Amino acid sequence: MGEFFNVVESEKAYEFISKLKSVEGFEILDVRESISRTSAEDVIAGEDLPGFNRSTVDGYAVRSPDVFGASLSTPAMLKVVGEIKIDEEYEKVLGEDEALKVPTGGKLPDGADAVVMVEDTREAGEYIEVFKPVAPGQNVMRKDEDVAKGSIVLRKGERINVGHVALLLNLGMVNVKVVRRVRVGLISTGDEVIEPEMKRTFPHVRDSNTHSLKAFLERLGYEVKRYGISHDDFDELRSLMLRSFEENDVTVSAGGSSVGVRDYTVDAINSIGRPGVLIHGVLVSPGKPTIFGLVDGHPFVGLPGHPSSFTLSAFVFLIPLLRKLSGEEDWMLKPTGRFKIADNVFSKQGRETFIWSERLYRGGEVLVKPLMFKSGMISPAARADGFIRIPAGVEGYYEGDFVEFYSISEGLLI
């Protein structure tokens, strides 16, 4: 066991996550119920979109060779064979030196390969004069230019967004195969931890961690079961863990604040199966007490007990892990963007540091303001709309420097 008792850089934690396998099993869902789920297969278009050659301007559908070399001084003369509305089609093949008047969005007749804009023509009885040549395909959206039949419109491992839903429905696909929901078991630990409904006297702290995380993860589409609060007791913790390991794909504990509880957690995991705890602390602030383990293929994440650290570590480590288990290709934590910082800020002893922050909108500029607070405060997480990251080895930033910002809502629905 000893050799695994390592405190590692966050890269190692992500390396651990990268090796986890996606859960097995899928569901066939109505596309309209699939937002934020992960596609379980490459989805192939069964039709072309738009499905017909479509004019992108108001003008005349023509055969481009017929207007080759047309100019103001030597216009091409074409016979106008008719005019169609947007919902009409010309039944015949467009012949040589013929033109069909078409609206924007209208269907090109067979034979036509381009559209002359109405501004480049002049009506002359049954004829038009065309003053400008068009290249083949000009002012036309090809029938398979938006989507070609047989092409992939949704990749395996992509998270489904509202744009995919619209696209699939347009293609007439109303069902989609998605990875089944990942099941998460949550255990709170600590003699001092009580349920939120209870009256608090020293040294009690109410368990906000597993309750708020459950609410949040359910909103993200995970199936979450809470196993209550374990005392600082090896047997009690182990038996809750066993239940969670049996019923879920991943088990998450919210550690108590004392060092003793972490020891119980490690011992319990290691007593259940192999290889047990693999990462015993991550060199990030906050979140150093974060633990990762694997028990007979079942991942375990131990998050720090303090609410602010807990929520931050959940964003930084747990959600990427859950996205990986859900089969998402693009599971890694990614910054929303890089923004100018509105204050000086310093890292914790050169360690990789995350700080709750909020964006400020100042005269068209978007800045990010770190919320200064004492370690242990809970309220800043409610004020923040995200957090910044100071990489390992960087001592801090001065006002005006660009910093990575991670929005709370990013990485959730996209």
Added chain:
Amino acid sequence: MGEFFNVVESEKAYEFISKLKSVEGFEILDVRESISRTSAEDVIAGEDLPGFNRSTVDGYAVRSPDVFGASLSTPAMLKVVGEIKIDEEYEKVLGEDEALKVPTGGKLPDGADAVVMVEDTREAGEYIEVFKPVAPGQNVMRKDEDVAKGSIVLRKGERINVGHVALLLNLGMVNVKVVRRVRVGLISTGDEVIEPEMKRTFPHVRDSNTHSLKAFLERLGYEVKRYGISHDDFDELRSLMLRSFEENDVTVSAGGSSVGVRDYTVDAINSIGRPGVLIHGVLVSPGKPTIFGLVDGHPFVGLPGHPSSFTLSAFVFLIPLLRKLSGEEDWMLKPTGRFKIADNVFSKQGRETFIWSERLYRGGEVLVKPLMFKSGMISPAARADGFIRIPAGVEGYYEGDFVEFYSISEGLLI
């Protein structure tokens, strides 16, 4: 009616939205079910947090005057009266020249007003030498420093996030009063529009609009009812509208592609009540055909029928409107950030222009790449993770310029 037939800048549309009243009615929810809902009242803390004066370091709780002037050469000598663990408290009042050993997070005894870090002391039998003075409050989080009893922890009109949930549960508040869900009625219009399940032949287009919008709005927490597809028929459209107006807080139509349908829509609205259609087109691209109306206090939004324009207009106008109706203070569309653009891009004739885009991550930089496509394509919205905005009067941007980017997932959960 004539005077209202105005095409306006987007500012006017937001001015219209800004005047809409929040829906009446609220619900009492379990805090754990309240993420993304709007608080219906200021929520006042009933307790202090952390609730006791807490040490932020490992050290000795002291009375600061006792170590005033302490230095390496003239240390203060204090009697150590004991040591507490994190879950213990010292029952007596700390007396003059006394010190109590406390861990990080430990409770200060009455009488103590500061903590000397263990590094600044040396044990000497029952005593410690203190080599550094501390100011009152140093290394201490005051009992009401995180949250003071009586202070507002969640404002009326705030959207509830996971941080609020954690904070309220920590304070023992398990219920919260939220604005009731806004009810949205959706109507699709157009002779050419068919349901997604149906076989498509020219000139049919499948209705992805109201289906995908319903899915999306439901995920955002709105109550959405779809009223099917109306033909280009005044009476049919009017009767669907009447039903929707009766059963919802806001009615939204997805217009057909032809000009005729827009006329039916305007006529139907105006025939139902006063003042009727107020904004008949907005100077944005895409989304120009967007209509806003008000019928006996019930807002109406007519969105363009093309899927890509429809979804963009829904993000730009409809969602801010729904947030306003939900009582959100911070309802206005806000950019996720300003990013360097990875390509040249041009506006549509100097008009305010929105373009589906995706972020690129290149060597630590976050860029935004506009997705170039022909007007009328549906697939780019599925590839995009947001859109950029070119303000009115700006002709475009060159590669490397900073542009406003709006993430699809932003404005949803924050």
